[in-house]
Structure formats: structure tokens, C-alpha cells
Amino acid sequence: MAAPKKGRKAPGAPGRPGRxxxxxTIVILALVGGMFASGHTTPRLGIDLAGGTSITLKAQxxxxxxxxxxxxxxxxxxxxxxRRVNGMGVxxxxxxxxxxxxxxxxxxxxxxxxQARDQVGTTAKLYFRPVLAVTQGAPLPDPGKTPAPNPSxxxxxxxxxxxxxxxxxxxxTAPPTSTAxxxxxxxxxxxxxxxxxxxxxxxxxxxxxxxxxxxPAQDPATAKLEKAFAALDCNDPKQREKAGDGFKPxxxxxxxxxxxxxxxxxxxILGPAELEGTDVKKASGTFDTQRALWKVDMEFTKAGxxxxxxxxxxxxxxxxxxxxFGIVLDGNVVSAPSVSSVLSGNAEITGSFNQESAQExxxxxxxxxxxxxxxxxxxxxxxxxxxxxxxxxxxxxGAIGLVLVVIYxxxxxxxxxxxxxxxxxxxxxxTYTIMALLGPAIGFALNLPAVCGAIVAIGITADxxxxxxxxxxxxxxEGRTLRPAVERAWPRARRxxxxxxxxSLLSAVVLYIVTVGKVQGFAFTLGLTTLLDVVVVFxxxxxxxxxxxxxTKFFGNGHKWSGLDPKRLGVQPPLRRTRRVSTPTEPxxx
Amino acid sequence: xxxxxxxxxxxxxxxxGYDFVKNRMIWYGISVxxxxxxxxxxxxxxxxxxxxxxxxxxxxxxxxxxxxxQAKEDAEEASGHDAIVQKLGNGTLRIQVGGLDTxxxxxxxxxxxxxxxxxxxxxxTELVGPSWGAQIANKAWxxxxxxxxxxxxxxxxxxxxxxxxxxxxxxxxxxxITVGVYALVGxxxxxxxxxxxxxxLGYSLYDTVVVFDGLKEGGKDITKQSRYTYSExxxxxxxxxxxxxxxxxVVALLPVAGLLFIGGGxxxxxxxxxxxxxxxxxxxxxxxxxxxxxxPLVADLKEREPQMKALKKRILAKRAAEAKSESGDGSxxxxxxxxxxxxxxxxRPGRGRPTQGKRR
Numbered sequence: 001m002a003a004p005k006k007g008r009k010a011p012g013a014p015g016r017p018g019r020x021x022x023x024x025t026i027v028i029l030a031l032v033g034g035m036f037a038s039g040h041t042t043p044r045l046g047i048d049l050a051g052g053t054s055i056t057l058k059a060q061x062x063x064x065x066x067x068x069x070x071x072x073x074x075x076x077x078x079x080x081x082x083r084r085v086n087g088m089g090v091x092x093x094x095x096x097x098x099x100x101x102x103x104x105x106x107x108x109x110x111x112x113x114x115q116a117r118d119q120v121g122t123t124a125k126l127y128f129r130p131v132l133a134v135t136q137g138a139p140l141p142d143p144g145k146t147p148a149p150n151p152s153x154x155x156x157x158x159x160x161x162x163x164x165x166x167x168x169x170x171x172x173t174a175p176p177t178s179t180a181x182x183x184x185x186x187x188x189x190x191x192x193x194x195x196x197x198x199x200x201x202x203x204x205x206x207x208x209x210x211x212x213x214x215x216p217a218q219d220p221a222t223a224k225l226e227k228a229f230a231a232l233d234c235n236d237p238k239q240r241e242k243a244g245d246g247f248k249p250x251x252x253x254x255x256x257x258x259x260x261x262x263x264x265x266x267x268x269i270l271g272p273a274e275l276e277g278t279d280v281k282k283a284s285g286t287f288d289t290q291r292a293l294w295k296v297d298m299e300f301t302k303a304g305x306x307x308x309x310x311x312x313x314x315x316x317x318x319x320x321x322x323x324x325f326g327i328v329l330d331g332n333v334v335s336a337p338s339v340s341s342v343l344s345g346n347a348e349i350t351g352s353f354n355q356e357s358a359q360e361x362x363x364x365x366x367x368x369x370x371x372x373x374x375x376x377x378x379x380x381x382x383x384x385x386x387x388x389x390x391x392x393x394x395x396x397x398g399a400i401g402l403v404l405v406v407i408y409x410x411x412x413x414x415x416x417x418x419x420x421x422x423x424x425x426x427x428x429x430x431t432y433t434i435m436a437l438l439g440p441a442i443g444f445a446l447n448l449p450a451v452c453g454a455i456v457a458i459g460i461t462a463d464x465x466x467x468x469x470x471x472x473x474x475x476x477x478e479g480r481t482l483r484p485a486v487e488r489a490w491p492r493a494r495r496x497x498x499x500x501x502x503x504s505l506l507s508a509v510v511l512y513i514v515t516v517g518k519v520q521g522f523a524f525t526l527g528l529t530t531l532l533d534v535v536v537v538f539x540x541x542x543x544x545x546x547x548x549x550x551x552t553k554f555f556g557n558g559h560k561w562s563g564l565d566p567k568r569l570g571v572q573p574p575l576r577r578t579r580r581v582s583t584p585t586e587p588x589x590x
Numbered sequence: 591x592x593x594x595x596x597x598x599x600x601x602x603x604x605x606x607g608y609d610f611v612k613n614r615m616i617w618y619g620i621s622v623x624x625x626x627x628x629x630x631x632x633x634x635x636x637x638x639x640x641x642x643x644x645x646x647x648x649x650x651x652x653x654x655x656x657x658x659x660q661a662k663e664d665a666e667e668a669s670g671h672d673a674i675v676q677k678l679g680n681g682t683l684r685i686q687v688g689g690l691d692t693x694x695x696x697x698x699x700x701x702x703x704x705x706x707x708x709x710x711x712x713x714x715t716e717l718v719g720p721s722w723g724a725q726i727a728n729k730a731w732x733x734x735x736x737x738x739x740x741x742x743x744x745x746x747x748x749x750x751x752x753x754x755x756x757x758x759x760x761x762x763x764x765x766x767i768t769v770g771v772y773a774l775v776g777x778x779x780x781x782x783x784x785x786x787x788x789x790x791l792g793y794s795l796y797d798t799v800v801v802f803d804g805l806k807e808g809g810k811d812i813t814k815q816s817r818y819t820y821s822e823x824x825x826x827x828x829x830x831x832x833x834x835x836x837x838x839x840v841v842a843l844l845p846v847a848g849l850l851f852i853g854g855g856x857x858x859x860x861x862x863x864x865x866x867x868x869x870x871x872x873x874x875x876x877x878x879x880x881x882x883x884x885x886p887l888v889a890d891l892k893e894r895e896p897q898m899k900a901l902k903k904r905i906l907a908k909r910a911a912e913a914k915s916e917s918g919d920g921s922x923x924x925x926x927x928x929x930x931x932x933x934x935x936x937x938r939p940g941r942g943r944p945t946q947g948k949r950r
Binding site: 514 | 646714715716718729730737740745748780785788791795799800803831833834838840843844845846849852866867869884
């Protein structure tokens with residue numbers, strides 16, 4: 001509150017009203033111009049106004065991992081979810097964290113919300129399954145036929161350890177890290193043999209024996225599996241995503257994985273899960289100094305080690321491709337190393353990792369793909385019809401509120417209301433343009449609570465004018481003429497406005513930081529409008545008042561419709577005042 | 591309006607006024623009564639928590655001719671849980687079903703759509719897990735606590751700790767009353783309500799701060815004069831800003847009233863309604879408390895200061911002497927220096943004189 005002191009030293013100084021107004025004009029022109037230039041002339045609308053589905057997911061605390069919910073994991077989760085949603089071919093969806101442990105997924109209208117929920121909400125599961133058959137990704141011409149291995153795919157059965165980014169979504173736009181250079185993963189034990197033990201050499205590349213690949217079609221379940229496998233088209237992202245759906249970990253299943261060259265897709269028949277994500281105790285991306293490459297080290301739990309040893313012992317005796325095991329994540333075969341020796345305790349996945357991707361995969365594996373388990377907290381589906389209804393209602397409510405305020409101001413402040421209305425207009429234009437610009441800039445979306453916040457803010461903004469006007473009127477009641485009154489009133493009004501706006505801003509900021517969901521949108525608008533209120537009062541209302549008081553007769557002379565007419569304000573003739581002096585004993589206090 | 595302007599002038603000069611500080615015990619009493627009622631309502635009746643706090647599903651259908659009764663039966667059959675069905679103004683049905691999980695609610699949507707003969711993708715759904723409300727409430731409490739601490743610190747720095755304490759008490763007062771009204775009337779508590787409630791935080795204080803600002807200015811150099819006690823100064827500041835307080839409240843309430851009208855009248859229920867309802871109650875309580883509670887509290891606290899006690903003693907002694915010499919209406923109420931009967935309160939320092947005989 002240092003400002004008022006300065007003001008008091010020069011109570012009559014009118015400042016440079018022209019300069020402030022010019023600055024304000026430039027700011028407004030820049031905002032409006034910027035808005036049109038950016039092409040976003042309307043604020044981005046939230047799901048509740050535009051229609052669509054909004055899903056709130058909350059990370060669940062898991063026993064034994066008290067610190068699992070942290071920024072890194074939340075960001076990883078957001079990344080995975082984003083890729084999943086985008087894998088559906090949905091554009092303009094957004095996934096963002098909110099608060100410490102929430103993720104909001106907004107999917108615009110026209111999307112299958114159920115599908116979106118299925119993909120986004122489920123925690124991706126990690127399984128190690130023996131490979132029973134592998135073939136190229138396209139559906140087989142004859143569904144009844146047993147899957148025939150594709151020569152092109154069999155030549156190199158070194159499934160790639162792909163960039164973990166593919167993991168969740170198996171997005172067709174695989175990052176360059178999973179290219180033909182992918183060396184399948186070599187799985188070693190902890191002994192760090194100089195050469196990765198299970199060498200996926202050309203020797204294993206023989207075409208899988210068609211006779212033994214497909215499980216014998218004996219029972220309905222197997223028949224169903226065969227049919228599904230034959231029909232599966234791994235080149236179709238949607239099918240890829242759904243490939244393993246409906247199969248339990250204990251069942252034989254099908255899945256897709258990127259072929260080692262990173263350009264096409266292979267499909268697999270996979271045996272029941274031998275190990276799962278929970279058997280991995282820890283995984284981390286590390287740099288192998290000897291081989292100068294990034295890899296992902298996995299450490300199994302005790303039970304996991306036993307299972308892994310058993311599985312590898314079994315697999316090493318098999319022929320390719322049945323000596324491979326698939327690392328299946330979210331139903332997708334991430335990697336399918338072949339095994340040539342018994343392994344336990346530790347394993348590593350190598351491939352064309354870079355630091356980031358290795359660490360990300362390590363992180364993902366440590367927690368079983370999605371780093372955290374998420375639970376759906378809210379799912380809101382708003383039809384476009386209701387959205388536009390709500391938007392309309394909000395706008396009507398705002399209009400009604402504004403009209404009421406305007407009527408009140410005009411009736412009460414008369415000519416002064418002109419200043420107030422212009423200021424409200426300026427404030428409104430700035431709020432609107434900034435909201436429109438914040439859409440593309442920071443992803444701000446106007447939702448219903450934000451509209452409410454803006455409407456409530458009309459009151460706060462108008463109050464600043466009221467504080468100032470009342471101060472001016474008080475000065476006039478002190479017997480001052482308008483020009484000095486306008487200047488003398490300012491320092492006092494300014495302090496009041498700053499103090500009260502600060503409190504308002506404080507509440508908005510606290511609300512914004514600590515709350516989630518709808519409350520945030522409200523707090524944001526409230527904070528924004530409070531800030532703009534200060535700007536408008538300082539750079540517009542006050543200079544305008546100064547100008548009007550000095551340049552116009554209407555205000556300057558206190559016309560009776562100006563709202564500043566001394567008579568109407570009850571300024572009494574000096575005579576009457578002095579007459580009432582009755583106790584002249586006290587000297588006037590300082 | 592010139593009449594109001596005149597009243598404003600008279601209030602400003604202290605020619606008319608209401609002695610808020612003198613009569614504070616009445617207002618304290620009323621507030622205590624309302625607060626006790628609010629707490630009793632909260633304790634005995636409890637809050638009517640919406641599905642957002644309990645978990646469940648909220649379906650909103652497009653305008654339909656299906657009757658409420660029919661829809662209720664359909665919804666209960668489809669979900670296996672009790673359903674609350676409302677028909678809104680434009681013919682849409684609002685169906686609340688408690689106890690549904692986010693995952694179990696999806697089939698219900700489909701079934702409901704079939705039963706009500708509307709396309710499933712035209713039904714708005716809001717599925718809320720049971721812990722969501724608790725989360726929102728938790729965050730709201732955290733926000734409340736953080737905000738209160740910050741605001742007390744800020745007000746203590748910008749003004750003084752007594753004002754901070756008084757503002758805080760007024761704030762708690764407003765929140766209690768608002769929550770109490772919700773409990774007593776049985777309005778549904780939704781996240782919208784919480785938003786409204788949290789906004790009251792800022793707004794109630796906003797109002798109080800403006801009054802305090804005037805009070806701080808009025809109380810400046812108070813010890814250098816011996817005309818008015820702190821209570822009188824406080825009361826005068828209050829009266830001087832009364833017009834502004836009224837205007838502020840009216841201007842703040844008008845848009846909220848617009849929201850309430852539209853939210854209640856057109857949409858029937860929902861976010862707009864919930865926010866504006868709690869805002870409306872809270873703002874009204876806030877305006878009341880900043881005038882009737884916060885300032886008198888500051889005066890009470892201030893009068894305990896040794897300086898202020900000395901000042902008051904001095905003034906009372908002087909007034910007694912004056913009263914004797916004028917054989918005026920010496921009063922024996924030492925607590926409050928200004929009588930309320932005539933509605934006259936102290937005046938601005940350096941301006942007009944006190945009305946004769948109204949002083950002790």
C-alpha cells in the first residue's frame with residue numbers, strides 16, 4: 001500500500017490521462033487484432049458447452065508404493081493415454097493432469113465415448129506369454145485355414161524391442177527408434193555375459209511349422225481363437241487395439257506386434273501368460289557402457305524369477321517361433337525375444353533405445369505399463385444439444401445480469417454511468433479476447449463454471465467504479481469542485497480497489513491451485529477478470545474521469561444529469577453548516 | 591435518486607446514521623442465533639448431498655413426453671436402484687440414480703434409452719464414482735484453510751491483526767449461515783454449490799475489506815484527538831461507506847439473480863443454479879456480516895487496547911464536564927459513547943460539528 005502515499009503528496013495531479021488512454025487503446029487493438037489474426041474469434045468451449053465426453057481418472061494409491069503418484073508418473077500416464085486416444089483417430093482430444101492425482105480426458109463430440117473409456121481408463125497389463133505362432137498381420141483369405149507363416153516375416157524373427165511409445169497404442173506412426181535396426185531383445189541373466197545369451201540368430205528363422213503352430217481345433221474356445229486370429233488385421237489400428245480383448249491371462253490369446261523392420265505388423269498366437277507385470281520387481285532404462293547402447297533391465301521378484309526360469313527352460317527346447325516369448329502390453333506384442341538358455345532373476349531388453357525411450361519403458365514396466373492404476377471418477381457425456389442449451393442459458397443469464405447492473409448504474413449514477421458502462425465494455429472486450437486467445441495458447445476452455453465466474457465478475461468490476469464514484473462524491477460533498485475532487489478521490493479509491501481486488505485475486509489463485517475440475521475453470525475466470533478490473537480502472541476509468549472532468553462542461557460543471565451535481569449530492573450551503581456549530585471548544589484535530 | 595444522494599451526503603457527514611457499533615450486541619445475538627440454527631440444522635438434518643458426492647448416475651434426456659412416474663419405473667427397473675426423476679421446464683427429464691458405479695452405469699444408459707424410446711446418444715450422462723465428491727470436498731477444505739491463513743496474514747499486514755481476526759470471524763459466520771441454509775431448506779449440495787461457497791470467501795472479504803479500508807483511514811491519528819472514541823470513529827466510517835456497501839451488494843447480487851433466474855427458471859437445475867443459489871445466500875450474509883459483525887468486532891477488540899481505553903476515559907471525562915456545564919442529557923452508559931436514539935453518529939474529523947446535545 002505504498003501507492004496511496006505517493007498519491008497523497010500530489011493530490012491534485014491529474015497524471016497523463018491521454019497517455020494512459022492511448023496505451024489502453026493500443027492494448028485493446030492489439031488484443032482484438034491478435035484475436036482475428038490468430039483465427040480464434042471465439043473462446044474454445046469446454047465439453048459441457050460444446051458436447052462430448054469428459055472422463056476424470058484418479059490415480060489409485062497402491063500398497064507398497066507410497067510415492068508412486070508423482071509428477072513423472074502422472075506425465076507418463078498422460079502420455080500413454082494421449083497416444084491411446086489419438087490411436088483411435090480422434091483429433092482435438094485432450095489429456096491433462098489436474099491436481100496431483102487426477103487426469104482429465106476430454107473427448108469431443110462425435111466420438112464413441114464407450115470405446116474411449118475402454119481404452120483410456122484401463123490399466124495396461126503386462127504379460128509374458130509363450131509365442132505359439134506368428135504370421136504377417138493381414139487377415140487370412142480363408143479364415144478356416146491354419147495361419148500360414150509369411151515368408152517375409154519369418155526371415156527375421158527378431159521381434160523388435162520397440163520404442164515404448166508404441167506400447168500403449170501401437171500407433172502406426174512408430175517413432176524412428178523402432179526401425180529395422182532394432183535388434184530384438186537379447187535376454188540375459190544377471191551374469192552379464194559379454195554376448196547376450198539368447199542369440200536370435202538366423203538359425204531360428206525357419207518358418208514355423210504350420211502343423212504345430214495353431215493349437216488343435218478341438219473345442220469351441222480354440223475354434224473361436226482360430227477364427228479370431230484368421231480375421232485379425234494387425235494393419236488396422238482399431239483391430240490391433242482390440243486384438244486381445246476378451247481373453248483372460250490364463251487363456252491362449254492373439255495379439256499384434258510390430259515386425260522387426262518396424263514397417264509392418266505381425267500377428268501372434270500367444271499361450272497363457274507365464275509371468276505378468278507384477279512379477280517384474282523393478283525395471284529401469286540403463287546404459288550399457290560395454291556395448292554402448294541403452295537397454296532396459298528388468299529384475300524379477302522371487303516368484304517371478306522362478307517362473308521365468310521355468311518358462312525359459314521350457315521354451316529353449318522349442319523350435320522357432322515357439323522358443324520365443326512375447327512381452328505383451330495392452331494386448332500388443334511389444335517384443336518377442338527367443339530363448340536359448342535358462343534364465344532367471346534378471347532380464348534385459350535391448351533394442352534401439354535412446355535414453356528417453358529406455359527410461360520410459362523401464363518406468364512403464366516397473367509399474368505394469370501404465371505407471372499407475374487409474375479409476376474412473378466421473379464420466380460426463382454431454383450431447384451437443386444440451387451443451388448449446390447451457391451455453392445459451394449462460395449467455396442469457398449474463399445478459400440479464402448485465403442489463404440489471406446497467407439499469408442500476410444509470411439510475412443511480414446518471415451521467416457517471418457512462419464512464420462505468422464504457423469501462424465495463426472495455427473490460428468485457430478484454431476478457432473476451434483474452435479468453436479467445438488463451439484457447440490456442442494454453443488450452444483454456446470456457447466451461448459453464450467459467451461463464452458463471454465471468455458473470456459474477458461483473459459485480460466485482462462494477463464495484464471498483466462504485467468505490468471511485470462514491471469517493472468523488474464524498475469529495476464534492478466536502479465542497480470541492482469536480483476537477484480536484486476527481487484527483488483527490490483517486491488515491492483513496494485506488495487503495496481500496498487494490499486491497500479488495502487483491503483479496504479477490506487471492507481467493508481465485510488459492511482455488512485454482514488446490515481444487516480440481518469445474519472449480520478450476522471458475523477460479524480462472526474470476527482471477528482473470530479481477531486482474532483486468534485493476535488494469536481497466538487504472539488505465540481507463542481514472543484517465544477517462546480526469547479527461548471528462550476537465551474537458552467537458554457536462555461533468556466539469558456538475559450538470560444535474562451528470563451524477564455529480566453538488567446540489568443533488570446534498571452539498572449544503574456553507575451558511576447552514578456554520579449555523580450548526582455548537583461546540584467550538586475543541587481545536588480541530590490533525 | 592437525488593434522495594439517495596442526499597441520504598448519502600447525510601450519512602457521509604454523519605447527520606444521519608445508524609449506530610451499528612452501539613447496538614452490536616443485538617446483531618451479535620441475532621448472528622449467534624442464526625449460527626446456532628444453522629449448526630442445529632446441519633447436525634440434525636444434515637446436508638442433502640448430490641450424486642456427485644455419493645456416487646451415482648445422472649441422466650438428462652432430450653425433451654420427451656414420457657411421464658415422470660413412467661421414467662422412474664423404467665430407471666429403477668433398468669438400474670436396480672432407486673431413482674429420482676424431475677421434469678424440467680423444457681420437457682427434459684432429469685433422472686438421478688444413486689449407488690451406480692461408473693462401470694455399471696453404462697448398460698443402464700442403453701436400457702433407459704430403449705425404455706424411454708430415445709436414442710442413447712441423445713442422453714446426457716454424468717457418472718460419478720463414490721470417492722469423487724470426497725475428493726472435491728477435501729480439496730475445498732484445503733483451499734479454505736490455505737485461503738484463511740493467507741488472508742489473515744495479509745489483512746494483519748495491510749491493516750492490523752484485530753481486523754484480520756474480525757474479518758475471519760465474519761467469514762466463518764457467512765459460510766456457516768450459507769451451509770446452514772442449505773441444511774435447513776434441503777437444497778442439494780453439488781460441486782456447483784461448493785464453487786459458490788468458495789467464491790463467497792473472496793466476496794465476503796472483499797466487502798469487509800472495503801469497509802475496513804474506510805475504518806483504517808478514519809482511525810488514523812485517533813490518539814491525537816479527544817473528540818471521538820474508536821467505536822464512534824468506526825461507526826462513522828461504517829456509515830460513510832454504507833451507500834457504497836449497499837451499492838456493491840446490489841450490483842453483486844443483480845448478476846447472480848440473473849443467473850439464478852435463468853438457472854432455476856429455464857434450465858431447471860444444474861451448475862448455474864447451484865452456483866448462483868449458494869452465491870446469493872452467501873453474498874447476502876456477507877453484506878450483513880461486514881456491516882453488522884466485522885466492524886463492531888474490530889471496535890470491540892480495539893477498545894481493549896490501553897491507548898484506546900485512555901482515550902475513551904479522557905473523552906468521557908470531558909463530555910461529563912461539558913454535560914454538567916450544559917446540564918445536558920448526561921448518560922450513564924460508559925460502554926458506548928454515542929446514543930443511538932437520535933440516530934446520530936459522530937462526524938468526520940475536521941468537518942461539521944456534532945449536533946448539539948446528542949453527545950455526552
